[in-house]
Amino acid sequence: MQPSNGRETATTLWSKIAVITDLFAFPLKTSHYVELVNPLWTTHKLQARVESVWDETKDARTITLKPGLNWRGHRAGQHVRVGIPVGGMHYTRTYTISSPPERDDGCFTITVKAIADGRISRHIVRNIKVGDYLPIGLPQGDFYMPDAQPVKPLFITAGSGITPAKSMVTSLIARERLPDSVHIHYAPHEFDVIFGQELRRVAQTKPLYKLYEVHTHDFGEDKQTKAYFNEEQLRRLCPDWREREVYACGPPSLLASVEKHFEQAGRSRYLHIERFLATFAEVPKDAVGGLVRFAKSDVAVQADRQTTLLRVAEDAGLNPPHGCRMGICHTCNTTLVSGCVRDLRTGKIINEAGSIVQTCICAAAGDCELNQ
Ligand code: FES
Incomplete structure (x- = not known):
């Protein structure tokens, strides 16, 4: 970690003062009053102020965030939870931190790509503006390089999966520890490459960093025309791939191919994967959804066999807790009161009353009632 010493000292000092002032602020805490002056000085919750927004491509935006006093430094490759208020509802999404920890202005960046049916990502890319305050979590995740860094990393990324690799590469450069690195990145066109200009400049000025862009669509074409990851391509672009520690991040189809390749080559232990989405098994054709009742909210809605219960609740106007x-993260856990749900990752049926249900990866498998 790279915490700021100044920030740590200020937080410790503030905690000591608050022990006394909280006596006078009861039943609230001093932090609640401080929030009225500056939301970044609060200690009862962590927020960040949007300092700037920058369009990387036509559908991806980098947002610079100034975190509050409780923030601690991240490691390059980690992600953070960000709360997004939309239309009176509160949503949470997880984004990789795209800036290196070595930034010296106390800020960090997230880079968000608007996806076609992603209402929150589209809201962030279009509507978040300088001066907004957003609730955030602390940095999390184990997709980072060990301190004793690998001798030769190979990054395999696609789309917005480039964000952790960009953070790692720029961090290594900032620490003057950039090793012999190969980066294969997939994007539809040259102009779709997030951080394209910045990383091309790095590749031109740092001979140790080799960037290979694979543009999968011909100019002006919407349909994919060239191959995604395959063995022949890997051998051609990175002949010494067997000697490298591999960091892969991108859509499920890419990660499945990469995982299969390294498994067959007996090199799974050298492969580190960061996923944005859970991988779901195919739902049986004869599976059915059902009537989902959210007991505490006294709301009942019809759900199909493959929409997650979290999404069903949100579409019904509820605001259930969630994170990743x-x-x-298990933030969405609730208990099954009755009925039957399916774990969409494994296909396993959960039908015992009192069982824990992760609403973000489970769907109705008949009528069911949740303690939510
Ligand atoms: S939201 Fe993280 S486990 Fe469901």
Whole structure:
């Protein structure tokens, strides 16, 4: 970690003062009053102020965030949860931090790509503006290089999966520890490459960093015309791939091919993968959805067999707790009161009352009632 010493000292000092002033602020805390002056000075929750927005491509935007006092430094490759208020509802999404920890202005960046059916990502790319305050979590994740850095990294990324690689490369450069690195990146066209200009400049000025862009669409074409990751291509672009530690991030189809290749080559332990989405198994054709009742909210809605219960609740106007939306953080956990749900990752049926249900990766498998 690279915490700021100044920030740590200020936080510690502030905590000591607050022990006394909280006595006078009861039943609230001093931090609640401080929030009225500057939301970044609060200690009862962590927020960040939007300092700038920058369009990387036609559908990807980098947002610079100034975090509050409780923030601690991240490691290049880690992600952060960001709360997004939209239309009176509160949503949470997880984004990789795209800036290196070595930034000296106390800020960090996230880079968000608007996806076709992603209402929150589209809202961020179009509507978030300088001066907005957003609730954030602390940096998380184990997709980062060990301190004893690998001798030769190979980055395989696609689309917005380039963000952790960009953070790692720029961090290595900032620390003057850039090793012999190969980066294969997939994007539809040259102009779709997020951080394209910046990383091309790095490749021109740092001979140790080799960037290979694979543009999968011909100019002006919407349909994919060239191959994604395959063995022949890997051998051609990175002949010594067997000697490298591999960091891969991108859509499920790319990661599945990469995973299969390195498994067959007996090199799975050298492959590190960061996913944006949970991988779901195919739902059986004869599976059915059902009536989902959210007991505490007293809301019941019809759901199909493959829409996650979290999405079903949100579409019904509820505001259920959630974090990663891919089965990792367990923020969305609730209990099954009755009925039957399916774990979409494994296909496993959960039908025992009292069982824990992760709503972000489970769907109705018949009528069911949740304690939510
Ligand atoms: S939201 Fe993280 S596990 Fe469901």
